[in-house]
Amino acid sequence: MATVFTDPGGFMKARFSKVSDFEDEQLCPGSEISSGYGFEDIVGKSSALRRVLDQVAIVAPTNATVLLHGETGTGKELIARAIHKLSSRRHRNFVCMNCASVPSGLLESDVFGHERGAFTGALMQKKGRLELADGGTLFLDEIGDISLELQPKLLRAVQEQEFERLGSTRTIQVDVRMIAATHRSLPEMVRNGSFREDLFYRLNVFPIEIPPLRERREDIPLLVHYFVSKASRRMGKQIRSIPDYAMEHLTKNPWRGNIRELANFVERAVILTRGDELEVPTVAFSSSPELCITPSSTFHQAESGAIIAALKEASGRLSGRGGAAERLGLKRTTLQTKMRKLNICRADYGC
Template sequence: MVTDAQAVQLSPDVPVRRYEDLLRATTAIAGYRDIQTFRERFAEELQRFIAFDYVLVILLDPATQAVQWRMFHAPGRNEEVHVPDFQPHETPTGWVYANQVPIVIHDWHRETRYPRMREYFKQYDIRSSCVLPLTTVHRRLGVFAIGVSRPAAYSAEEVEFLSSVANHLALALDNALNLESSRQAEAELKDKNDRLELVLDLTNRLVSNLELRELLREVSGNVRRVMKCDAAAVALPEPDGDCFGVYALDFPDSKGFLTEDTRIPVEGSPLGAAFRSGKVELRSRSQIQADCPEACSASALREGLRSGCFLPLISKDRVLGVLALSRFAEEPFSQDDVDFLEQIVRQVAIAIENALAYKEIAELKEKLAQEKLYLEDEIRGEMDFEGIVGQSSALRHVLQMVETVAASDSTVLLLGETGTGKELIARAIHDRSRRKDRTLVKMNCAAIPTGLLESELFGHERGAFTGAISQKIGRLELADRGTLFLDEVGDIPSEIQPKLLRALQEREFERLGSTHTKRVDVRLVAATNRDLQKMVEEKQFRSDLFYRLNVFPIRIPPLRERPEDIPLLVHYFTQKHARRMEKQIDGVPVTAMAKLTEWHWPGNIRELENFVERAVILTRGTTLQFPIEELKNGAAHPLLVIKSSSSERDEIVRILREANGRVGGPDGAATRLGLKRTTLISRMKKLGINVSARQVS
């Protein structure tokens, strides 16, 4: 022990006072149960019975002697005191720790062994120090140093007293460290148990729950709780592949900027990086702010999230989505966290794949059931002969032909202008055939985009083309042993016509993307308002398909050719719409009926029904009130059957100009002409009429 050579004379009451001080010190130090309490209270307690200008406690690593923990306190200094990182040989602490004996520096101004520390203490006017080892019978902990601004302050008796303080301090620190280690071990054990429980709980839930969103919400909540995160989400890619949809979000303290409705871009986002690379992505707040798209990072930053872990959900070498975890604290996820989460996401990915497969099967079954009952209730409701209104000879002739052909399985071709009731006649044929107990499937060839027409008609396999995420049964297959009604058959593209011809002749076809041939038994009823024979001559329609369709043609007369049926139709439509609108309408003015009978109805029955429905809406009493002025003012522009195509073209161009180039809509050219929008577009293409930027040519 290095001590002052000069003897120190003590008064008789000094030992008693010192023992009292030591008792107080021991009592105070023994109360420390953790390192944080020691840091907060030790200097204050020590100052009550020992005068000092600085106190230093250092805990060292026994293997490397590196500083593991340090407390430095200088009373009376408001500013924070900076302690440099001294090397062990630059301070007395290394020697004291190695030799386990105290050392006293009587005067730092004259000290030559530790020049760097001497210069450091000069700036704080420290003249003498006493450095003592902190040791228990079990281990070496570190050193305890104390100093004052006067030289030769520490006598042998003072050093002996400080050694007692150091011994009690070592015991208290050892207990605090042991308690802290015990608590840490207990916390780690609890974490391991929680994680094990999570694995077991997830296993049970994953095998018992096949509802995707509910499953993912349970996963998010459990993982967030066990991993001590503030937010957890499962994101799956949208069908377009450009964004993620948040299928489940567990975020108790959310401010509302991130919700399950949030769409997150794949490009540039950490979720996208994990999804595309198939590897875990860790992000800090600064990385999120720098790397992510503004819309993505803004939501996370507004929520106050500062760190994140993004794990790909991989099953059978296919990335299904991403599990995202975030914290408010700038606390990075450890490798141990990542290793555990990688075990979790493997289970979750398998469960997601199972849930998606279950969902796909359930949706397919539901879809098939709905398609199999395709409009049967609606068809059965009012589509028998009682729904065909009229007593004219022209209509009776059509119904006689329906009775004649219905019992056979021959193909029927319905010819007539738009709005004449071709679909109604097709349903009458089906309801009077041997197939009446099976499905009547309808398909409007002009209403379906060309690129989808083949898929709608013949069906497709999963993956047959971009966007074909599931198998689809086509209308032809759906109508097996029933009737298929192809409306606007003249609009079928030429590239699909050979496949349709084969299906009609050979009764077999293949779905898109399939090599398996399917056989069907279908009765075909086709309809068109176009001149198919002329289209054949102009090479716009295959002649062999035309002959196959034209087995039993039925021409349906336009309404102007059977004016005697107009009063019956007016009464029928009046009562139909009055019942729906809960109105009581008993009569129709004679003068108005005469006007209706004289009108040429270019839109045929469809135009008449729409006109009557509008009249029912306007009627306030029990007598039907017609907006006859619309007919007088020519609000409905007739498009008569014109022999000259140039006259027909001029008429359509004129109406388009009046409608400012609008084809559809309530005030569009199609409505004014009493035509379907698709029918008018078809005629415009045929006549070479173009509409662009409100210019008609």
């Protein structure tokens, strides 16, 4: 037996009332895709997800600061975008910044901007993300990676809605809604002195916990259908069914990388599929699909899989806290050498 796709015309659509780029996105039949809320690209019907969407619906119309907490790959940016889209700021900019992906020396300039000549290489004036988000929403992902030195300035920006560009004494006033996200435990960071307590409380006005995929397994079949439909259309394939045994494996797998890992795995399965039934390499299922070694695998294949998995988890970042090199226990230069040897490009696994 297999799960069969219906005619595309029978698929539900998830969209905002405002016309968007996702308006024609076709999803799996019979799925409850939070269409009642008007959230786009959020797939699921589990009670865990519904609790999150209930909270989003409550806080979105306000200007309250929101702190999203959840494991890597759980869809924190999607939730942040939903909050923005359902707010009165939806017609203004949604500016996204991953604090972990910017070198600490450049982070202040990226957030607050700089004046010409503020530092070596500052050849012209540059507006920061905070200024670009004026009137809209600024989403600071991985807020736990901001240095202690920069946190007081960010606290002032969040609390007073004012700041100065790097190299300037002129105070700039803004009207920005802040949404922050992290996979770290900020209370623990406050206790060990690596995160300011006052900044934590200012960000933690309305906390939302994003559940990992293992806590919403009933959503996995819906997500699989969604990703198969999306990937097969992009690749020009006609995949009409998914074997029951494959769906069972997909549902039971732990997915430590959460939705991002599931999406990447399904895309690989679509690439491998030659007919109209999804070909899922079930031998790849283990505690970590990316790191599994089959009897026919070579050492280089296993090493390549480990590096790719680390790059995906680190969103393409090699060095720094949480980077691929740290995850693998390697020096950055050693990792780069291995990547060149294995013909792995980190740009393929970035944000």
